[in-house]
Amino acid sequence: MxxxxxxxxxxxxxxxxxxxxxxxxxxxxxxxxxxxxxxxxxxxxxxxxxxxxxxxxxxxxxxxxxxxxxxxxxxPIIPKVGMDRYAFGEVVEVRRDLGVFVNIGLPDKDIVVSLDQLPQLSRLWPNRGDRLMIHLSRDKKNRLWGELADEDTIHAVANMAKPTQNNEDVQATVYRLKMAGTHVLTDDFFLGFIHPSERDAEPRLGEHLSARVIGVRPDGVLNLSLRPRAYEAISDDAAMILAVLEHSQTKSIPYTDKSDPEAIQATFAISKGAFKRALGSLMKAKKIRQHDGITELID
Missing domain, CATH: 2.40.50.330 (OB fold (Dihydrolipoamide Acetyltransferase, E2P))
Structure with missing residues (x-):
């Protein structure tokens, strides 16, 4: 009964x-x-x-x-999200006609975040595996929904960044998309902002990103970039040389920036100038060193 x-x-x-x-x-x-x-x-x-x-x-x-x-x-196992409790939940399903389903820790219930709260462009919707900071709400029919954390809530849980964090690598989650740029919250709960000029494509809502700090604003917000540092953005030639080194038994090659141009052309199919530029970028990145007529990887 x-x-x-x-x-x-x-x-x-x-x-x-x-x-x-x-x-x-x-x-x-x-x-x-x-x-x-x-x-x-x-x-x-x-x-x-x-x-x-x-x-x-x-x-x-x-x-x-x-x-x-x-x-x-x-x-009795209390979920991390509640009526007055905000937390990140993982997106487990996407329904274009309804919204996204978020796992808050219940074994037989996922919570829907309505499409009304999601970006107009569906390509900017969260994917499975992305995460959203939400709390619960109840409609007139007593059904549970997930509500995105508003700006005040995000700011309330955020820490104040310090100038010493400049140039750090951070992991962050997108919580707001705006015309001026992307707003994120780092895993250490610092606010971050990514200007459109510091990204190749606009990240999704809820996407988890790897970024680097390029500035700290007076209000404690991190200015971030999704672009690699100059020395990290190695050329195709440098990547090719690096691959050769990594596959070598001795982790070295008998060539340096002083080697004969014809030998370089015959071995790597690039000019000596391109070879020197590639070696220069790898040395700047502290990936290789040259000595006694050889170039070798740095552990």
Whole structure:
């Protein structure tokens, strides 16, 4: 009987506490489930989630929600996202007609972030594996939705950057797309901004990026770039020479910037000038060194 009540509660009750932390009263149980009552609704809890033995009349505290099968559930494993709790959740599904589904830690329920909150250009929507900072909301039908964290919330959790962070490498998540540029929050909770001139393509909302700090603003926001440092942007010639070195048993080649042009042309199919430029960029990047007529990799 309890299973029937649980499966069909939505037809008889309004679960206006969907997504909230509650304390319910145990009313029954079987081998797998514990059933409890709260405001006339029967909620089911997997016994595997409960550490102690419970009897009828005991209290059980947990997160109440309606799962993807429209069943009332109560889990003592509190998800990281709540009505008043913001956290990152991973995007697990994309529906162009609805929005994106985000995993907040529930075993049988993902939370939808409506397409109304997503960019107009679908190519800038999050992909599976991207992440969004959200909290929960409940609509007039008591259904749970994910709401993107607003600017005030992002700023409230952010740290103040310091000038000493200039030139650091950072990992960051895109939380806002604007005409002026891309706004991100680093993994260490610093605010960052990427001007369009510092990227090859506009990142997606929720995309996790590798960036470098090119400046620290007086307000503590990091100016970031997605472009490599000059010495990291090695040419095709340099990449080819590097590959030859890496595949050599001795990690070296019997050529330097003093080698004979014809030998260089015969071996690498490039001019001596191009060879010298490639070696120069690799030495600047501290990837190679030259001595005694050879060029070798630096460990």
């Amino acid at each position: 309890q299973n029937v009540v649980s499966a069909h509660f939505a037809k008889e009750n309004k679960m206006d506490f969907n997504g909230e932390l509650i304390v319910a009263t145990v009313s029954d149980q079987n081998d797998d489930q514990i059933f409890s009552q709260y405001q006339g609704v029967t909620l089911a809890t997997d016994k595997s989630q409960v550490d102690t033995e419970l009897a009828v009349g005991d209290e059980i505290r947990g997160f109440a929600y309606e799962n993807s099968s429209n069943q009332a559930r109560l889990t």
